[in-house]
Amino acid sequence: MGNLTHEGGRAAPRYDALLVVSFGGPEKPDDVMPFLENVVRGRGVPRERLLEVEAHYQRFGGVSPINRQCRDLIAALDVDVPVYWGNRNWHPFLEDTVRQMAADGVRKAAAFATSAYSSYSSCRQYIEDIARARAAVPGAPEIVKLRHYFDHPGFVAAMVDHTRQALERLPEPRRERARLVFTAHSIPISMAKTSGPAGGAYEAELRRAAALVAAEIPGDRPWDLVWQSRSGPPHIPWLEPDVCDHLEALHASGTEAVVLVPIGFVSDHMEVVYDLDVEAKALAERLGLPLSRAATAGTHPRFVAMVSELMAEPEPAPCPATCCPAPVRHPR
Numbered sequence: 001m002g003n004l005t006h007e008g009g010r011a012a013p014r015y016d017a018l019l020v021v022s023f024g025g026p027e028k029p030d031d032v033m034p035f036l037e038n039v040v041r042g043r044g045v046p047r048e049r050l051l052e053v054e055a056h057y058q059r060f061g062g063v064s065p066i067n068r069q070c071r072d073l074i075a076a077l078d079v080d081v082p083v084y085w086g087n088r089n090w091h092p093f094l095e096d097t098v099r100q101m102a103a104d105g106v107r108k109a110a111a112f113a114t115s116a117y118s119s120y121s122s123c124r125q126y127i128e129d130i131a132r133a134r135a136a137v138p139g140a141p142e143i144v145k146l147r148h149y150f151d152h153p154g155f156v157a158a159m160v161d162h163t164r165q166a167l168e169r170l171p172e173p174r175r176e177r178a179r180l181v182f183t184a185h186s187i188p189i190s191m192a193k194t195s196g197p198a199g200g201a202y203e204a205e206l207r208r209a210a211a212l213v214a215a216e217i218p219g220d221r222p223w224d225l226v227w228q229s230r231s232g233p234p235h236i237p238w239l240e241p242d243v244c245d246h247l248e249a250l251h252a253s254g255t256e257a258v259v260l261v262p263i264g265f266v267s268d269h270m271e272v273v274y275d276l277d278v279e280a281k282a283l284a285e286r287l288g289l290p291l292s293r294a295a296t297a298g299t300h301p302r303f304v305a306m307v308s309e310l311m312a313e314p315e316p317a318p319c320p321a322t323c324c325p326a327p328v329r330h331p332r
């Protein structure tokens with residue numbers, strides 16, 4: 001449908017393919033370390049942290065849930081053009097996918113990134129990945145990255161549904177008083193400050209998305225935005241508080257139940273299933289704090305429909321060159 005609709009009187013761009021751009025993840029135990037090396041190359045992530053994260057993946061058989069989720073999303077999409085899939089850090093690598101697109105004669109593709117927000121890691125780096133892949137492929141198609149969708153009604157509706165469902169899983173007497181705790185991937189404070197055209201966009205967009213979801217949840221309840229999955233060298237400050245510290249503080253000050261809403265992610269990938277479903281859950285059990293985790297957007301029908309809706313919008317202006325700059329590299 002996407003290519004035929006019009007919006008605001010302007011014809012939608014004619015894309016002849018859709019490229020789903022994602023992070024990538026290991027699919028077997030032997031993939032885990034080479035995948036992690038790809039992720040952290042030049043980023044100064046301590047070896048210790050890497051081995052810890054390796055253990056998270058090996059605990060799940062060396063398989064990241066993210067690839068399955070990309071495949072499920074692609075299978076669910078209702079678009080009238082061929083759909084391709086390429087990743088930053090693992091097979092299928094973007095460059096190989098772009099080569100295939102060129103061979104298939106694709107001229108102009110829309111790119112849908114599995115990340116809804118501004119920041120170097122969640123936006124600019126995908127733009128760079130696409131540019132690098134195109135530069136390596138003679139005759140590569142034009143690739144237009146679709147806009148950020150953190151406040152799109154399709155994304156919001158999916159998160160609202162999933163938050164309501166999580167709320168319903170809490171025991172009855174405490175459900176009414178449950179607090180909403182939204183989580184997103186922590187990033188270095190320096191990266192957060194330079195995100196978006198005017199700075200601070202990562203956190204501002206997350207707050208906006210959280211507010212839109214919270215407004216649709218019955219009970220006019222308090223909510224917070226906190227952070228998870230901190231990485232990097234310990235001396236570099238990242239966004240805080242961490243979700244687990246926050247749960248302890250909430251418990252200490254009398255909060256009776258919590259719904260965790262991973263608003264910063266679009267699918268239940270490793271950081272969600274480990275840092276929330278293993279770590280935060282174990283903490284909540286220890287504290288005796290009823291906790292229920294909302295599903296991510298995943299293949300919710302409104303989220304899936306959003307992708308075609310984004311393709312039907314007028315072509316987005318490219319991000320200004322100054323927004324979401326790359327962090328200073330830590331050579332190692």
Ligand SMILES: CC1=C(CCC(=O)O)c2cc3nc(cc4[nH]c(cc5[nH]c(cc1n2)c(C)c5CCC(=O)O)c(CCC(=O)O)c4C)C(CCC(=O)O)=C3C
Pocket residue numbers: 023024025026036039040043045049050053064065066114115119121122185186187188229230231232264265268269270271
């Ligand atoms: C903002 C953001 C998103 C959300 C936007 C988006 O979705 O793109 C995201 C997503 C993801 N992050 C992922 C995995 C990892 N992220 C790492 C490390 C890092 N993430 C960062 C930021 C983000 N990351 C940053 C600033 C680092 C430090 C190193 C660097 O500056 O790049 C590391 C290294 C080990 C460690 O955690 O220390 C891993 C393994 C996976 C795949 C999970 C799976 O396999 O299911 C996904 C979807």
Ligand SMILES: [Fe+2]
Pocket residue numbers: 185
């Ligand atoms: Fe990450």
